[in-house]
Amino acid sequence: MKTRILGFVALAAVAAMTVIALLVVPADLNQGDAQRIMYPHVASAWLGYLSFGVTALAGILWLWKRDLRFDALAVSGAEIGVMFTAFAIWGGMMWGRPIWGVFWQWEDPRLTTTALLLALYVGYLLFRRLTDDPERRATRAAIVGIVAAVDIPIVHFSVEWWRGLHQTATIASPDRVLNPAAPMIFVGTLLGMLGAFTLAWAYLMIRRYQLARADLAREEAVRIGRLEAARHGVLRSEVTR
Amino acid sequence: MSDAGFVVAAYAVIMGGLGLYTVTLWRRLAAARRGLDRDDEAR
Numbered sequence: 001m002k003t004r005i006l007g008f009v010a011l012a013a014v015a016a017m018t019v020i021a022l023l024v025v026p027a028d029l030n031q032g033d034a035q036r037i038m039y040p041h042v043a044s045a046w047l048g049y050l051s052f053g054v055t056a057l058a059g060i061l062w063l064w065k066r067d068l069r070f071d072a073l074a075v076s077g078a079e080i081g082v083m084f085t086a087f088a089i090w091g092g093m094m095w096g097r098p099i100w101g102v103f104w105q106w107e108d109p110r111l112t113t114t115a116l117l118l119a120l121y122v123g124y125l126l127f128r129r130l131t132d133d134p135e136r137r138a139t140r141a142a143i144v145g146i147v148a149a150v151d152i153p154i155v156h157f158s159v160e161w162w163r164g165l166h167q168t169a170t171i172a173s174p175d176r177v178l179n180p181a182a183p184m185i186f187v188g189t190l191l192g193m194l195g196a197f198t199l200a201w202a203y204l205m206i207r208r209y210q211l212a213r214a215d216l217a218r219e220e221a222v223r224i225g226r227l228e229a230a231r232h233g234v235l236r237s238e239v240t241r
Numbered sequence: 242m243s244d245a246g247f248v249v250a251a252y253a254v255i256m257g258g259l260g261l262y263t264v265t266l267w268r269r270l271a272a273a274r275r276g277l278d279r280d281d282e283a284r
Contacts (some may be wrong), residue, residue, distance in 0.1 A: 018256060022248070033244040037251040044255065087255045094251035098244050146247055200259060207266050214273035221280040 007116035007203045013196035017189070026187050034098045039190055041091030045082045045114075049152050050201070052121060055148025056149035059142030071138035073237035074145055075128065078121050080204050084197075085118045100165055108164035113155040120148035134219055 021039045028035035054077035062070040076116075092111070093103040106112055124144050131137045159168045 014256070014259070018252065022252065036248050040252065040255045083258065088259060090254050091251045094247045098247050112278050122275065204263065207263075207270060211266065211270045211273055214270065214277055218273060218276055218280065221277070225283075226278070 003203065003206050006199065006206070010196065010199035010203045013199050017196040021189055021193060025185060027198075028186070031099055034095055035186070036182070037091050038096040038186075040197070041088055041095060042190055043194045044091060045088035046194060047197055047201045048081050048085035048088055048117070049156065050198075051077040051084060051205075052117070052145075052152055053077075054205075055081065055121070055124070056143045056152075058144040062138050062142045065083035068134055068138060068216055069213070071134070071141065072209055072216060074138075075125075075212050076205055076208035078124050078145065078209055079200065082118065082121050082125065083163055084201070089114060089118065095149065095163075097113045102165075105165055108166055109158040109162040110155065110164055111165035113151060113158050117148070117151045117155055120144075120151060124148060132219070134216060187209060 021036050025036065027033050055074045056075060058070045058074035061067070062074065082207070089111075092114075124141060127144050128137055128141050131140070141154060155166050156165070159166050
């Protein structure tokens with residue numbers, strides 16, 4: 001019930017912030033209407049980081065505690081992170097064409113490392129399908145998830161470390177936390193969209209985690225069924241012998 | 242395409258994708274729970 005309420009709140013928040021971003025906030029003096037794309041773009045990028053961070057942390061906890069609930073959390077983070085990172089890339093492309101004149105540029109470190117991050121976690125999800133054994137799958141996936149997470153800080157700081165098309169951080173830079181480069185109405189809308197998307201993220205994470213737990217229970221039931229069938233087969237062969 | 246076209250394309254895919262993923266997740270979860278119930282009945 002609480003999760004359902006969270007879902008309704010998230011839906012209302014995302015709808016309200018979309019209306020504000022599209023209809024209330026004025027067009028930017030230099031970027032025009034294209035700056036409206038920034039709100040879901042930045043929120044999606046941050047939630048991609050957060051999701052993959054959860055996957056890496058859950059992977060570490062699985063390797064330490066050997067509790068499959070952490071693996072369920074890890075796969076939830078990876079799947080939802082892939083979705084939000086894909087949204088961030090799409091939003092960035094739609095913004096880049098009118099502002100930079102190109103949808104994409106491979107020489108840009110932020111764009112290329114983000115594409116790599118997406119590829120790494122799509123690979124993580126595919127890699128999980130290589131084995132049916134839940135414990136072996138969790139261990140292998142945890143290692144891939146932790147190694148792939150090395151790309152998260154590289155993506156984030158790429159705009160500071162190397163020169164490219166992508167601008168440096170608007171807010172999340174140590175010297176800009178209380179002195180953002182953009183006007184406050186834009187920053188406030190950005191934070192509002194970030195909050196709304198984070199609510200949606202929390203709701204989706206809970207539902208995806210529930211699905212992962214149900215899948216694990218199903219696998220366990222199938223395994224027990226096979227064991228019982230095998231035991232039954234042995235007993236029958238002993239009776240007929 | 243005008244700036245507004247890019248804005249519409251961005252929001253349509255992101256919000257539409259978010260909605261589509263949510264609905265798909267509900268269906269996957271419902272199917273998984275039905276499967277578990279069937280396993281319980283079979284045992």
